[in-house]
Amino acid sequence: MARTGTEELRRRNRAALVEQLHRHGPQTRAELTEALGLNRSTIGALAADLAESGYVQETTGRSTGSAGRPSTLAECVPKAATVTAVEVRVDRVRFALVGLGGEVLERAETELDGADPVDAIETVTGGTARDALEAVAAVPGLVDAGSVAHSTELGWTGRDLAADLAAATGRAWQVVDTATAAAVGEWSRGDAHESTKLLYLHGGRGLTAGLVVDGRAQRGGSIQLGHIVVEPGGRECACGLRGCLEAEMEVFGYAEDIEHATLAAGMGDAAARDGLRRSGEDLGRALGAVVTATGPDEILFGGWLRELYLATAAPVRSALAETTLPHLRSRLRLRTPVLGDEGALIGAAETGFATVIDRMR
Amino acid sequence: MLLELTGISKRFGPVEVLSDVDLAIDAGEVCALVGDNGAGKSTLVKCVAGIHSVDGGEVRVDGEVRAISSPRDAAGLGIEVVYQDLALCDNLDVVENLFLGREKRRGILLDDDAMEQLAAETLSSLAVRTIRNLRQPVASLSGGQRQTVAIAKAVLWNSRLVILDEPTAALGVAQTRQVLELIRRLADQGLAVLYISHNLNDVFAVADRIAALYLGRMAAVLDAADTTQSQVVELITSGRSGQLGLTDQNGVRP
Amino acid sequence: MTTPVLPQDAETPPAAPAGPGATRAVLDHAKNYWAEVRSGEVGALPAVAGIIALCVFFGLSKPVFLSVGNLANLFGQGAAVACIAMGLVFVLILGEIDLSAGFASGVCASVMAVILTDWGLHWSLAIGAALATGVVIGLVLGTLVVKLGIPSFVVTLAAFLAFQGIVLMILDEGSNISINDETVKTIAGGNLERWQGWVLCALTIAAFGAIQVQRWRRRVARSLVHEPIAVVLARIGALGALLAAGVFLLNLERSANPQIISLTGVPVVVAIIGGLFAVWTFVLHRTRFGRHLYAVGGNPEAAVRAGVNVDRVRIAAFVICSGMAAVGGVVAASRAASVDPNTGGSNVLLLSVGAAVIGGASLFGGKGTVRAALLGGAVVAIINNGMGLMGLSAGVRFGVTGAVLLLAAGVDAMSRGRGKLFGRH
Structure with a gap:
């Protein structure tokens, strides 16, 4: 019993540390200790553990110009976990492959010219959609459980977009509406x-x-x-x-x-x-x-x-x-x-990362 | 309360420009000061900024009574007035202007790189994206960008109360929007902002509270969330609106 | 911490890797520079172009112009004007003027001559007294302008007349004092040993290179926008090549009759001017005083509000101007090996102001560099020297110098006008 308890606790702490680094960027162990309320040795063990599994790396930080030895920074390894984010607009599809920590690894944009967005998404995401841990599409309209109930913009009523995307790309998709995605973006990165x-x-x-x-x-x-x-x-x-x-x-x-x-x-x-x-x-x-x-x-x-x-x-x-x-x-x-035009795409990626981190707990 | 004015009055000869004005501004909020021409807005601002001395009443900063008799006193208390165009040197670049008078040095050398980095961080903390090149002379900036630099200067210098007198008066529509968003962000970062404007849309876009002056008296100070545009218009033009506003000495509305 | 995930607007500073990326970075840099020039930031360009054009023109019409002997001669001729022009830049940046700088140099030179020759004291005392005289003159002028609020044009015009009189009084109604002190004569007449020239050259390049590379590395470390390293190295290389070529040429034998007297080496006055140039450039661009000087010249009201001690900055500028006039006076006296009532008189002042303006300083204030004063001084010296060689009369020389000044002011005005279209003043 006790064993499962500590194991579960450790998983939670691991997830919390990854989330902290993902949202707030590279930090020193001291900063992490303060932010997570864990003691220093726990943070050290967690960081070492995560470094071994490839999620986190520790680097020499850039010097601040003042004297003293530069401190060690822990940061996410972007390629350790990636999310495919897609934003569908009335005339175009925008795509970004985002790595852990928020780094954009790839981005592309394609005009629709009357084509079905699902086909455009399949093309624009290329091979990367398969490797990403999560794939999220943001669509303007009323979205419920993966299906678009109504969209003035795209002229859709009751389209099961998650199923269509799964069929086209061979992987599972989350579908959110553009406003919700942008809200997630503004909350997490705005x-x-x-x-x-x-x-x-x-x-x-x-x-x-x-x-x-x-x-x-x-x-x-x-x-x-x-x-x-x-x-x-x-x-x-x-x-x-x-x-x-x-x-x-x-x-x-x-x-x-x-x-x-x-x-x-x-x-x-x-x-x-x-x-x-x-x-x-x-x-x-x-x-x-x-x-x-x-x-x-x-x-x-x-x-x-x-x-x-x-x-x-x-x-x-x-x-x-x-x-x-x-x-x-x-x-x-x-x-x-504050994120302007980018909010929905950022938010779609963050929605995916929320799921990724949840799974670590 | 960061700044508390109680019973402020100011005369110019026989003319009583301000009479028994109360106003309080807290950190993290935008207080808009509205009123017709001649209602005493500018005089009130100049009293807070130390340009005029008050004839009566008390100015409290952080609850302590303070005498503000010069702009230097005001600056010492963290009160910064952003002037329309007087504040920038056209021949200096953005970083040089931001740090003018408070340059960072290493020994006797100017530490331009540190200043540039700090300037970039400050502007990005205010989500300013309109100024790309920090090394361009201020002369080449648009009106909105210049106003942005002037306002950012107040933040950089750790001011606590920023006073903006019609900051959007000379700006175009798009630039006005940028400055409004910047003003809102100042308050969200914990500064107190006293914002004077004629434009009620601009006032409602950024203000948490609206203070209406009428003929040198404070007609009402209202929460923006509880106020409608027509109430504010009535307060500005007649000093009262329904139950709100001024009453005369006998409790009868003028 | 709010780092946008998709920072299309977070400017990634152009890194400077080797290979095609570096070439592109260099090209971008060149493009940026060109854009600046087009938007009215002409900087030193007109003066440099003018120098090249004048050299080509005089070189073609009088080949002796390009001889090493004449090159060395040029430095001697232009030195005094260049010194005064460097000082004038400081008051010009403020939007003020010092019309008395020429005769101030005369007063200082006379003071030196009297102490040196009449009183027979040591040269260091004489030069020290000359410089001190310059500083006092600057203090008086600056105080009158700043504290009493008399326009600098009027104050220095009055001083212009008064100093002329003072020179006459010091020199006993116009006698001529000759200078026999070898050390003082060396200032404008002596040359460095060949090896000294090379050592100086190497030290200068090393110092310049170290400063440039250090600055570049600091900007990279702070991840600020920085130039490609190739541009930095090219700049160091270009300066190095220019200096080395100069030292090499000046180290050649330039005496008409080397058997009797050998003339080689970098003139001492070149080293002195180089040193002053380095010091004042440093003061203008890397110190708080320099920054405040530009600020006061650009918008005094803003400078006051920012807490700059405007009065002190303005007085200091006048002190530097008169102090440099004193240096100019010492150089001129050294070159002529005598002081007479005309030292610092006639056209010295006007040529100095002309030099500063040709180099890009503006009479409206806020603008100007020490480098510009030197380049402008070079233009003035070349015109005088070249036309002298061509045997043209003094009248024609003045006319042409005037025309060049007008041209330079015109370029300035036009670049301002052009800038204005882009929102500059």
Whole structure:
């Protein structure tokens, strides 16, 4: 009994050490001791153990310029565990092979030109998808258990993407929605690691949102923000409902051109300014419903919603203040993402690494 | 509270520009100061920055009463005012500007490499990606980039309260967005920010609290999360909004 | 710690491996340099181009211009102006001017001559007194400009007139004091032994190389953007080759009649100017004072806000300028082996200002290097020397020097204008 206990403890500590180095980069033993709350000899034994199995290597750190002997740094061996990350967009597929510690080993991008994304993924990942420990695809839309329930952007309804990808590439895939992936990315590699319930809004050709709890993707965390009804009986939406956010939001029609709209508004175009204001109010109201339902502590405005939010923060926050309960909004932070365009691909890779590290425990 | 103003008043001759103004700013938050032209925003800022002395009231920093009678006093307390264009030397590069007056040295030699490295780290901690070459003269930067350098200087020098007076006034739309994100990041890193702006969108985009001045008096200080745009507009233009705002001496609203 | 996983924007500094990668890095470097030139950062380019063009022109029309004897002569002729120009760069960077530098050098030279010849004291005392006089002059001028706020143009114009008078008074209404001290005469007239020239050359290259390589290694260690090592080595090699060629040429026999008197070796004045150049370049670019000088010249308001002691920096610049004028005066007196009321007078000041501006210093402040002053000084000296050889009158020489100055100022103004399109001032 006792033996299994220590063995299990050791596995947990190993996983914790790998996770620490993966997320925070090369560190000295002293830093690891402090961060993990283990004693120094344990860290030494773990590091030696992990070095033997090839996950970690110890190197002489670069000198800081001051006197004194340079300290030994432990760092991940990127090739020891790799993850294939793919982001599907309406017109292209982006791919990265990421090693433990976050180093990008390969990356590629291919235009779709009307081809099926699954075929494009098979080509773009080449032989590497097979060797990676995990493969993760980020897709814009409503995703549940590997299948895409609805995607305005790709025009899919109920496609079992995980199965299709497995058939095409001969390995298992995880499928997450783009907003959730970006949320994972911002939490693990961006500026949102203090958030326990992070909501990421993604503005692409459709509006989606992803909720992650403690940096982990949740089943049911994929939210169809664009199809929340903000105007009952309003304009008809492509999805069949009436008064959806996507149908009501004036700037949605020229979302790709949000730059133009904000520029015109900035130069004093009254029509553009009104359009932006109403769009901000619509977004704020839809957001009010999501906040009331899920209670996040931080919201990130990604994709073109970043531009929209920074240009219309006043109506967005006013509408949010009018449609949510005080205890929900008082500790709510509204922010813009720091990883920009890269968030979803980074997050897809991090989703894979979360699984890899979980398996070590 | 990092900075606490209580009962601040300031007269210029017979004109009472500030009367009994209270305001508190804590570390890690952006407090926006709004108000019409002539409401006393700039005067209040100059009092905190040590350019004007106050005629009445108390300034507390970390709970202790302090007299701020010169910009040097303010700087000594970690209060840094970012001036629009006065703060940079066009003929020096980004690193040289960031460290101007506080150069790092090895012996009598300037340690340019250490300064460059520290500058790069500071800018990346603020997620600034718009300035690629730290060795280009500031003259070749855009307005937004210059403002970024001026703000980053405050962070580098370990200021605790950064005061920004209309930092986006002269900027284009895209550059304004960059500066807004930078302001938000300053507070998220634990600095206190006092942000003066006319643009309510910019205010709502970054502020945690909104302080509205009306004719030299503090009409209200509100949580941005509990406030709507129309309330702020009313506070700016008439000094009150519904239950919020100023009352006159007899408890009757003016 | 937030290291993005996919750092397409985290600039990976171009490493400098051997092979094709290195070639590419060098090409990139050349491309960057060219981009800088195009955006108005012309630097020393016009002056260098001017020197080459003038050498080709005079060399073709008067082959004797390119003789080793004339080359050595050039250094002697240009030395005094180069010294004064180096000092002037400091006030020009501030956007100020010192019109009195020429006659300040005359005053200092007269002080030296009187102590040396009339009083018969040791040369070290005489030169020390000359330099001290320069420093005091700088202190007075700087204080008047900085503390009383009188424009430097006016202060130094007044000093220009006053110093002319002081020279006359020191020299008893215009008599001529000759200098017989051998040590002082060596300053502008003597030559180093051949081996001394080579040792100096080797030391200079070693020091320059060590500084460059050390700096490169530090930047690599801090993983900052750095030049390819090939460029660093090429720069060291180029300087080495240039210096070695210079020493080799100057070590050749250049006397018209070697049987009677042998003339070989690097002129002492070249070593002196080289040393001053190294010291002031170091001060301008590697010390806090130098950094603050540029800052005050660029935006005094910002410098004040940054806590720079602007007054002290400005006074120091005037002190350096007048101090270097004193050095120039000593060199000029040494070359002429006498001091007369015209020492440092006539066109010395204007040629010095011209040299600094031709080299790239700007009268608007914020810009200028010691190297530029030297290159500009070379241009001025070459024009005078070459046209003298061609037998042209002094009138034509002044005219041409003026035209070149105008050309240089024009290039400066145009490069500013060009820079402005890219947001420079």
